Structure formats: C-alpha cells, structure tokens
Amino acid sequence: MTIMRMVYAAALDLRTDEAYYWTWSKELQLCFLDHPPMISWFVRLGTALFGDTNLGVRFAGIVAMAATQVLLADIVRRVTHNVQAVILAVLLPEAALYYGLLMAKVAPDVAAIPFAVAMMWALVRLAESNDGRWWLAAGMFGGLALLSKFTVVMLLPAVAAFLLVPSWRGRLLFSPYPWLGAVIALIVFSPVLIWNVQHDWASFRFQFVRATAPHDFSLRTLGDYIGLQFGQVGFVLLPVTLTALTLTAWRSYRAREPVGTLLSTAVLVPFLYFLWKSLTLRIGDTWPMFMWPIGFAAVAINIVKLREDGAPAWFIRSTLRWARIAVVSGIAMVVLIFLYYVAAPWNFLGRTDPIGAEAGYEQVAERLEQELKTTGATWIATSDYRTYAMMRWFFRGRVPVIQINERARFIGFRDPGMNLIADHAGLYVVRDPDNTAPLLAGTTARREPLGSVERSWRGRVMDSYTFGKLTGWTPELSPPAESPLYQWRWLAGDPDATPYA
Structure with a gap:
C-alpha cells in the first residue's frame, strides 16, 4: 500500500x-x-x-x-x-x-x-x-x-x-x-x-x-x-x-x-x-x-x-x-x-470529479507560453490563488507570476521579480465566470483581449479561461489593508466566495 x-x-x-x-x-x-x-x-x-x-x-x-x-x-x-x-x-x-x-x-x-x-x-x-x-x-x-x-x-x-x-x-x-x-x-x-x-x-x-x-x-x-x-x-x-x-x-x-x-x-x-x-x-x-x-x-x-x-x-x-x-x-x-x-482512461464523474476538476492546467500554461512569445509580455497576472499557484508551479520562476488581489495571502513573500513587471506588459488570465469582476476598474491598467483556452481532463472540458494583455499599470504588492486588492474574498464581501480548505 x-x-x-x-x-x-x-x-x-x-x-x-x-x-x-x-x-x-x-x-x-x-x-x-x-x-x-x-x-x-x-x-x-x-x-x-x-x-x-x-x-x-x-x-x-x-x-x-x-x-x-x-x-x-x-x-x-x-x-x-x-x-x-x-x-x-x-x-x-x-x-x-x-x-x-x-x-x-x-x-x-x-x-x-x-x-x-x-x-x-x-x-x-x-x-x-x-x-x-x-x-x-x-x-x-x-x-x-x-x-x-x-x-x-x-x-x-x-x-x-x-x-x-x-x-x-x-x-x-x-x-x-x-x-x-x-x-x-x-x-x-x-x-x-x-x-x-x-x-x-x-x-x-x-x-x-x-x-x-x-x-x-x-x-x-x-x-x-x-x-x-x-x-x-x-x-x-x-x-x-x-x-x-x-x-x-x-x-x-x-x-x-x-x-x-x-x-x-x-x-x-x-x-x-x-x-x-x-x-x-x-x-x-x-x-x-x-x-x-x-x-x-x-x-x-x-x-x-x-x-x-x-x-x-x-x-x-x-x-x-x-x-x-x-x-x-x-x-x-x-x-x-x-x-x-x-491506469484508467475514463471520466465517470464528469466535471464533478475531484481530481479531474483540478487537472489540465498544463494546457493553460502552454497557451500562456505562446502568448508570452507573441506579445512580448514579461509577467503573468491572475485574480485566483489556484491559477496563481498552478502557473508558478509550471513556470518554476522563469516568468514572474502574481495574484493581483487578495494580497493578504502573500504577506512577507519575496519580490516575484518587479524588475520584469514594472513598466512592462503582462498577461492577465482569469476563469470565464470571474472575467467580469471589476478588479481592474479602479486602476490605470489597459486590457487587450487575446482569446481563451479550455482546460480538459480525459476528454471532458473542466473549465475555460480568458486571456488579455495588460499595459499601463504596475500591480502593488503591498496595498493598504482597506484596499479591495488586499482583502481576501470573504472580508471583501464577495457573496460567492467559498471557504478555502
């Protein structure tokens, strides 16, 4: 065993x-x-x-x-x-x-x-x-x-x-x-x-x-x-x-x-x-x-x-x-x-499969890799700690990855590579249900849509993500505690937030 x-x-x-x-x-x-x-x-x-x-x-x-x-x-x-x-x-x-x-x-x-x-x-x-x-x-x-x-x-x-x-x-x-x-x-x-x-x-x-x-x-x-x-x-x-x-x-x-x-x-x-x-x-x-x-x-x-x-x-x-x-x-x-x-090739539970629901992020990473080369972007941003963690895992420090919100999660974390972020274009990747979140509305960021990619497991689409190019903005790693970019989702009053295990 x-x-x-x-x-x-x-x-x-x-x-x-x-x-x-x-x-x-x-x-x-x-x-x-x-x-x-x-x-x-x-x-x-x-x-x-x-x-x-x-x-x-x-x-x-x-x-x-x-x-x-x-x-x-x-x-x-x-x-x-x-x-x-x-x-x-x-x-x-x-x-x-x-x-x-x-x-x-x-x-x-x-x-x-x-x-x-x-x-x-x-x-x-x-x-x-x-x-x-x-x-x-x-x-x-x-x-x-x-x-x-x-x-x-x-x-x-x-x-x-x-x-x-x-x-x-x-x-x-x-x-x-x-x-x-x-x-x-x-x-x-x-x-x-x-x-x-x-x-x-x-x-x-x-x-x-x-x-x-x-x-x-x-x-x-x-x-x-x-x-x-x-x-x-x-x-x-x-x-x-x-x-x-x-x-x-x-x-x-x-x-x-x-x-x-x-x-x-x-x-x-x-x-x-x-x-x-x-x-x-x-x-x-x-x-x-x-x-x-x-x-x-x-x-x-x-x-x-x-x-x-x-x-x-x-x-x-x-x-x-x-x-x-x-x-x-x-x-x-x-x-x-x-x-x-x-060993099995099947997906009996569809999108509810607990393992399959979190598989296929390499497909997102591969698409990001292509967009980095095409657009000349030097860093990756997201608004979800799960996507942030998976992109850090797949890129292994080759490209700075930052979650622009919930910065309270990252108190005391090292500099992710601000020399490659400040005054450089970035890629913003977000799950489609969260694509309309107004996180960037109060910033100077300009977002240029680039398309989308699906994440699948054993032939079943588990999730889809939208990409965009970010320019004109440098994310703040340590925003003030009252900032919506600092607070974690429950504290920010997100009614759809779920308890993180």
Missing part, C-alpha cells in the same frame, strides 16, 4: 492547493494567512530530497502515514498486549480512502495527523507508566500539531477529560508537569503567535471570520458533511468506528478509565461539533481528518475490551466480523480508486 501511494504521488499532477503549499515552501515564513507553517516545511523537506517534482512535494505525506501507523500500533499494543488488535490498528487506516491513498497529497492535515496521534501516544504512555514527565512530550507534540493546523485545538476537551475524569485528577492538577507541558506547547507554537503579533492577528482573524460568518440553515451542507465522512473514511468503517467510540466512551466514563476517555473524547467531540456546524456551514473536505486515526485505535482496543468485560459471544463475533468487512471492503475500494486515477 505504501508503494501504491508513492506511485500515486509521482504519477498524478499536483492539485491547486498542493501547488499553493509548494509556493509557501519557497518563502519560509513563520506563518501564513490560511494556515500555520508546518506543511510548507514538510514540502521543503520532500523537495530537498527529490526536487520540485510531484513525488518531492508529496513525499512527506507518505512518511506521515507510516509514522501514524507505527504510533497507532504502539498505542494499541500498550493498551491490549494483543497482536491481532495491533494488526487491525495498522490495517484500518489503509481501508479508509483519505489515509490509504490521499495521505499521498499535500494538505495541512497531512502534517497535523502524525503529531496529533503522537500527542495521544504520549498520554497513553503517561497512563501506562504513571510518569508525569510524559506531559512534556505531549506538550511538544501538541504544539507541533497546532503548528500544522488550528483545528487540532479541538483535541483540548479530550486532554481535559483525561486530566479531570480519572481518580488521579487531584494529584495531577497539583503536579507541575501538565502545566509545563502547556508551556512547551505554547513555546513550540510561538512562531505563529509572533507572526500574528507582527501582522495584526491576520491568520486568527481569517479563521475566526470563516467560522463565525452567518449562514442560513441548510440540509445540503449537513448531507455534504455526512457524505464526505462516509466517502473518505468508509461506508462500513465509519459506522464501525462510531460504534466503537460510543461503546468506549460509555465504558470509560463510567469506570473513569483514562485511555478510553481520552480516545473517545478526542473523536466524538470534534465529530459532533462539525456535525452541528454543518447545519449552516460547508465543512471542508479535510477539516475532520486529524481525528479519525485516533478512532481507529479505539476500534481495535474495543474488541479486546469487550472480551475482557465478558460481553456476549455473539456480540463480540459480530463486532469482529464487521471490522474485518471494513478492512477488506475498504482496501478493495482504495485499490480500485487508485487504479481508476492512475
């Missing part, structure tokens, strides 16, 4: 967000508007080993998957001392599409997952050894998880339950180690705090507005959230995991057992929170993905605990049977989807 993920990583073109994070890896900022910096460091590591290639950008995700499985195996081994349970814990993530295949792609969650599981592992070691110094390791891993993605803050209720529910709560509360662990977490997380202090808390405000923006009640977004969990975790594995977590929570809270309390709370609280938010907000595809591996550990542990608790034999057999079905059917589905994207 690891070899399969490596083939997938090397064979498929980067998606737009992956190229976006690759651009981050060239900047080495302490933080970015959208996310903390860890994913950019992951990409930097992979490209240092394999160059600016598909595999290089994605390599750290493959390592993260292996590290996650090792940690899950050791958690289950220490709790159950059962080899079959350990094997099940290793196989369960392979049976979930997101982990079995899509960990071989770049997203902040890929960085957050191993660190979040490592924090759980450190706390399990604490429960096993009764050595308070494991709080220090938990703090370090928790800080690294926060340095990867802000949503892992939702693991804090689990840590609080682990501290307060068992009978040791009085002793631990007066121990220095939990508080030292919290200090270590803040120190590790400090690059994000420093960057935000320097930039008016930009990334925190970005996330806060996304989370609190008013939306109408919608059963569609609820259905999207539930459907995504079934699709990315598994149609059998998701109910198996939720059932195991419910049984674990019921058993552990009644007995005040620390590990079961920790694992069940770490998944059920974020799951229910996202379920509630999905009534009014579209939950991003990857937002809940940091929590499910912890649930897989609970599945393996629950089977052993049922035997120890003397559960009815038929119930234990049924639980084990469904876990096996989840593994076999899930891995089969992961392999089939791998073959569909790597």
Whole structure:
C-alpha cells in the first residue's frame, strides 16, 4: 500500500492547493494567512530530497502515514498486549480512502495527523507508566500539531477529560508537569503567535471570520458533511468506528478509565461539533481528518475490551466480523480508486470529479507560453490563488507570476521579480465566470483581449479561461489593508466566495 501511494504521488499532477503549499515552501515564513507553517516545511523537506517534482512535494505525506501507523500500533499494543488488535490498528487506516491513498497529497492535515496521534501516544504512555514527565512530550507534540493546523485545538476537551475524569485528577492538577507541558506547547507554537503579533492577528482573524460568518440553515451542507465522512473514511468503517467510540466512551466514563476517555473524547467531540456546524456551514473536505486515526485505535482496543468485560459471544463475533468487512471492503475500494486515477482512461464523474476538476492546467500554461512569445509580455497576472499557484508551479520562476488581489495571502513573500513587471506588459488570465469582476476598474491598467483556452481532463472540458494583455499599470504588492486588492474574498464581501480548505 505504501508503494501504491508513492506511485500515486509521482504519477498524478499536483492539485491547486498542493501547488499553493509548494509556493509557501519557497518563502519560509513563520506563518501564513490560511494556515500555520508546518506543511510548507514538510514540502521543503520532500523537495530537498527529490526536487520540485510531484513525488518531492508529496513525499512527506507518505512518511506521515507510516509514522501514524507505527504510533497507532504502539498505542494499541500498550493498551491490549494483543497482536491481532495491533494488526487491525495498522490495517484500518489503509481501508479508509483519505489515509490509504490521499495521505499521498499535500494538505495541512497531512502534517497535523502524525503529531496529533503522537500527542495521544504520549498520554497513553503517561497512563501506562504513571510518569508525569510524559506531559512534556505531549506538550511538544501538541504544539507541533497546532503548528500544522488550528483545528487540532479541538483535541483540548479530550486532554481535559483525561486530566479531570480519572481518580488521579487531584494529584495531577497539583503536579507541575501538565502545566509545563502547556508551556512547551505554547513555546513550540510561538512562531505563529509572533507572526500574528507582527501582522495584526491576520491568520486568527481569517479563521475566526470563516467560522463565525452567518449562514442560513441548510440540509445540503449537513448531507455534504455526512457524505464526505462516509466517502473518505468508509461506508462500513465509519459506522464501525462510531460504534466503537460510543461503546468506549460509555465504558470509560463510567469506570473513569483514562485511555478510553481520552480516545473517545478526542473523536466524538470534534465529530459532533462539525456535525452541528454543518447545519449552516460547508465543512471542508479535510477539516475532520486529524481525528479519525485516533478512532481507529479505539476500534481495535474495543474488541479486546469487550472480551475482557465478558460481553456476549455473539456480540463480540459480530463486532469482529464487521471490522474485518471494513478492512477488506475498504482496501478493495482504495485499490480500485487508485487504479481508476492512475491506469484508467475514463471520466465517470464528469466535471464533478475531484481530481479531474483540478487537472489540465498544463494546457493553460502552454497557451500562456505562446502568448508570452507573441506579445512580448514579461509577467503573468491572475485574480485566483489556484491559477496563481498552478502557473508558478509550471513556470518554476522563469516568468514572474502574481495574484493581483487578495494580497493578504502573500504577506512577507519575496519580490516575484518587479524588475520584469514594472513598466512592462503582462498577461492577465482569469476563469470565464470571474472575467467580469471589476478588479481592474479602479486602476490605470489597459486590457487587450487575446482569446481563451479550455482546460480538459480525459476528454471532458473542466473549465475555460480568458486571456488579455495588460499595459499601463504596475500591480502593488503591498496595498493598504482597506484596499479591495488586499482583502481576501470573504472580508471583501464577495457573496460567492467559498471557504478555502
């Protein structure tokens, strides 16, 4: 399965967000508007080993998957001392599409997952050894998880339950180690705090507005959230995991057992929170993905605990049977989807295909290359971060590429090559639905239409783009905060803007 993920990583073109994070890896900022910096460091590591290639950008995700499985195996081994349970814990993530295949792609969650599981592992070691110094390791891993993605803050209720529910709560509360662990977490997380202090808390405000923006009640977004969990975790594995977590929570809270309390709370609280938010907000595809591996550990542990608790034999057999079905059917589905994207020539989903919807940007880049030679333009402009990232990926620094709006995304970025932009003609490329946006209306830019190009995948047109030649204007890299060219789309009041994952 690891070899399969490596083939997938090397064979498929980067998606737009992956190229976006690759651009981050060239900047080495302490933080970015959208996310903390860890994913950019992951990409930097992979490209240092394999160059600016598909595999290089994605390599750290493959390592993260292996590290996650090792940690899950050791958690289950220490709790159950059962080899079959350990094997099940290793196989369960392979049976979930997101982990079995899509960990071989770049997203902040890929960085957050191993660190979040490592924090759980450190706390399990604490429960096993009764050595308070494991709080220090938990703090370090928790800080690294926060340095990867802000949503892992939702693991804090689990840590609080682990501290307060068992009978040791009085002793631990007066121990220095939990508080030292919290200090270590803040120190590790400090690059994000420093960057935000320097930039008016930009990334925190970005996330806060996304989370609190008013939306109408919608059963569609609820259905999207539930459907995504079934699709990315598994149609059998998701109910198996939720059932195991419910049984674990019921058993552990009644007995005040620390590990079961920790694992069940770490998944059920974020799951229910996202379920509630999905009534009014579209939950991003990857937002809940940091929590499910912890649930897989609970599945393996629950089977052993049922035997120890003397559960009815038929119930234990049924639980084990469904876990096996989840593994076999899930891995089969992961392999089939791998073959569909790597080896098959068909497009069954049309424009809704999640991979095909972001494929074919090389066709746009080829047309831009031709227009650069024909018009004598020396730089490329766009108004969409996805197009910006893909053009930077394909041109690899040979031509300056700039997104003229949402400049808050690029705080602290290096000079893209203003000596080739100022007083030179540029090419402006924009998706057709956005072609009428009045971004250039308040500038001195003159725009000469040059035509259009279609982006297609497996014989199906996925999108079309319009080209124009820009003259008489030099874009401002650092416009004032009140400028519509500085603000990101939600803050600018764009009613059609969608939450960026």
